[in-house]
Amino acid sequence: MKPGASGGFVGRADELAALEAWLDRAGEGAPTIGLVEGPAGIGKTTLVRRFLERSRPARLLKASGAEEERLLPYGVLGQLVGTLGVESDPFTTGARLLEVLSGLEDDGPVVLLVDDVQWADAPSLVALTFALRRLQADPVLTLLVARDEPPGLVPESLVRLAGDSRLTLAGLDTSEIARLAMELEGAPLAVTAARRLRDHTAGNPLHVRALLDELGREALHRSQLLLPAPRSFSSLVHRRLASCPPPTRQLVEACSVLGLRCPLGVAAQVGDVDDCHAAIDSAVAAHLLAVADAVAAPDATFPHPLVRAAVYHQLSPGRRARLHTRAASALTGAAALDHRIAAALVADGELAAEVKRLAQAEAGHGALAAAGGHLLASARLTPDPAVRQARLLDALDVLLDAGALVDAKQVSAEIEAAAPSARQRYLLGRLAFVEGRHADAEARLLEAWAPETEPDLAAHVASYLAWVYSLQMRLDDVIEWARRSMAMSETPRIGVPRLSLVLSSLGLAGRSDQALATVDELPGVAADGALTPGQMEQLVGRGLVRMWTDELAGAREDLARVVGERPQPSGVPLVALGWLTEAEFRLGEWDDSVAHGTLAVSLAADSDQVWMSAFVNTMASLALAARGEWPRAVRHVAAARQAAQAIGDPASAGYAAMAAVHLAFCQGDPPAVVAAVAPLMASPGWRQVHEPGVMAWRELFAEALVALGRLDEAAQVLDGVDALAVPRSRRSVLTRVARVRGALAAARGDRDGARTAFEAAVSGVATPFERALGEEAYGRFLRRAGERRAAASRLESALSCLAALGATPFVERVQTELAACGLSPMRRSGREKGRLTPQELAVARLVGTGRTNREVATQLVISVKTVEYHLGNIYAKLDLRTRAQLAAHLAGRTSSLG
Secondary structure (H helix, E strand, O other): OOOOOOOOOOOOHHHHHHHHHHHHHHHOOOOEEEEEEEOOOOOHHHHHHHHHHHHOOOEEEEEEOOHHHOOOOOHHHHHHHOOOOOOOOHHHHHHHHHHHHHOOOOOOOEEEEEEOHHHOOHHHHHHHHHHHHOOOOOOEEEEEEEEOOOOOOOOHHHHHHHOOOEEEOOOOOHHHHHHHHHHHHOOOOOHHHHHHHHHHHOOOHHHHHHHHHHHHHHHHOOOOOOOOOOOHHHHHHHHHHHHOOHHHHHHHHHHHHHOOEEEHHHHHHHHOOOOHHHHHHHHHHOOOOEEEOOOOOOEEEOOOHHHHHHHHHHOOHHHHHHHHHHHHHHOOHHHHHHHHHHHOOOOOHHHHHHHHHHHHHHHHOOOHHHHHHHHHHHHHHOOOHHHHHHHHHHHHHHHHHHOOHHHHHHHHHHHHOOOOOHHHHHHHHHHHHHOOOHHHHHHHHHHHOOOOOOHHHHHHHHHHHHHHHHHOOOHHHHHHHHHHHHHHOOOOOOOOOOHHHHHHHHHHOOOHHHHHHHHHOOOOOOOOOOOOHHHHHHHHHHHHHHHHOOOHHHHHHHHHHHHOOOOOOOHHHHHHHHHHHHHHHHHOOHHHHHHHHHHHHHHHHHOOOHHHHHHHHHHHHHHHHHOOOHHHHHHHHHHHHHHHHHHOOHHHHHHHHHHHHHHHHHOOOHHHHHHHHHHHHHOHHHHOOOOOOOOOHHHHHHHHHHHOOOHHHHHHHHHHHHHHHHHHOOHHHHHHHHHHHHHHHHHOOOHHHHHHHHHHHHHOOOOHHHHHHHHHHHHHHHHHOOOHHHHHHHHHHHHHHHHHHOOHHHHHHHHHHHHHOOOOOOOOHHHHHOOOOHHHHHHHHHHHOOOOHHHHHHHHOOOHHHHHHHHHHHHHHHOOOOHHHHHHHHHHOHHHOO
8 A cells, every 4th residue: 555545544444334324314305403512632524535535425514613713603503594684583593594505405415514512602502503403304414423531522403403413433443543644655564553543542533643653663663662651642743843944934923813714914923924835835745734715815723722722721821822912903892902902911901991892892792702701801801900800790790691601600600709899799699590509699689689789680580589589489588689670770681581470370379360460550551562571571481471371362372472573582582482382282272282381492502591491391291192192201300300400490390390291181090190290299489389270280280189989188288279260260270170069079979969070161261272171071970870872972082183183092081981882983094194383384375475494494494395395285185286276275175284
């Protein structure tokens, strides 16, 4: 084999086969996200490069993260697809990325390659995650290449998307190292030498090549030679650099200051290099730099980030500062300012003020992570200790808004040691809150609260205290502090609910009438136009209380208005989406409930709002469990429980418990229902909830107790529900209680009492599902009483409704009862054949209103290709061919869908 025949690439046959399988899968319309991970130098980039050379995809979009550009918003996304007209909102940008991808797929599979994901900027990652999560039928292979040390560098949301499509590269084995040596040196390497090299470097190709280059093949054959540690890579780079002519050293050092990639002309100017051609040739020959094509002029790049790091960190402080100063002179705008910051070895008040102005401008257009980083730099450069502390506080505030918790925690240590102030305590309390340290958050925020505190700050303090208390289910405290916040400031802080906390807490405390009266006193919300944050809160709070008080149509209207045309992952709209999921479940609109619940879970995950995970997963589980879609329902319940355990607040624990109760009920498992109720019974917070319309866990608990023969306990539970529901005229709750009382009376042998209770259950106000459950229970009782004809009538009524809902476990239960009556259940194969999935139904409804595929994709936040895929399934299931036929079908036979 001639040296260089394979470009230094050996082995990795299984890994290449896996990559090719991923591409084949994507080409068949199953979008695939693959994660290639491993330590620095293990050969991740080389593997992917070889795969792309072999596969030659129709379209390749590639980008690479850079450590020095982590604060540059949309830097990685810009490399992939240009600016997209990027805005401050990464979710809107992610939706635009979907549109771009939809226009690239006609020629074959598209490969999206992001190298060094661990250094990608946060807005790009959020937008990318948002888009990738919504690819469903698109021929797109996304390859994410990242280091796996230390763990946690790659966002968990991306790791979850990759699923099982992960390659963790190990080192080369002995035979592969021998082949690599043959490739590089043109002569064989003894097995013993290859084995020593393998054992010493763990097969890391970068370190193997470094030692081969440093020591040579002959030296490695000497068994007495003590091999240097892999960290000698840095010293190898230094020796290479030292052996170069002065102009080459100057060019390489200048490049290290400018980043992993920079214009060659700028590097020559910064390094004061006259003969750029000779210098770059020498640097390439020494494997210190490479040349990459660019639009205007060639760029200089480092062959590996470790080379750049080795060069940069060996610079003396003075030399490094001088080069940054020259770079600032060669560049303009924010890039020049960043180099001036890096060049500053002592405090500089004027520069600090300039950096602060840049940070304020960045914050103004939504680049919060960059603003936080520049505010930190401004603080470091500030000579006045008091001003420095104020800027550190500003930095922490912005970093918390940006969700940059790692950076925020680093700042907090210094702020903790600073002079105490109301703002300091507020920010430390806010940090404790988002980290789930609620007791610490409460203590800090209470310390920050004082009558003399500046009004806007006091309003923020009170808002977060209300939020802390809401998660602790301390309802009176929620109401008190939220009202204090509203009294201090009329303008709510974005993402911090106040009015909706008051309304929901009043409702939970059993004071729903007072909550609705409070909303009636507020200015009305116009039927059109954009909603203000205050109006959103008004609608969310009213919608929630309406749902609990049986005004389901009004609840859905309020909540759907907040969700809007394109749901957002910010606090209040996302809460509205979760509650809308439950309202639709109660109304019997289960297709919409499933679609909205799935979207709520994905948006919460996309925006890393862990504190909402238990809530949204609980809501998403409702219709799925009732339909018997066990794997999906179980996953949501497990996710709710996991989040509740991680966060530890009573509210999340209660939601997770209610999800488990509902799942166990749908699975027909009374012992599991009783076990799942335990956290709710033990929680002081949930025991003080006096609104009986907040989910049906008490009634389901009583029903399970009846099934287990624990009749006196069941009666006691039902009496407690009646004590709450009767004074408040909660008709749906009373209807549900009547069904369980009928079962209780039947179990006690009281036929007259059972008949009276069941009559109340089927004649009262109930949701479609609850009415069907009442009919089923009544029919079961009548069959056992020997009244088969009357039983069959009730059971047929229940079956019709349950089948329309798609409540498969309950349909099967009713069919069993009908068979016991000696009757054959109604055939429903035609309905099943034409049944659409929730996503298909959502697409069908929008297409039926005349929207284009692109408009449907925009509203549902999916790709155009996914719309086309669903539309094809819709036509096949409904035996239709045109959009006009679909519109007519929807208008004439709406009830046949779902």
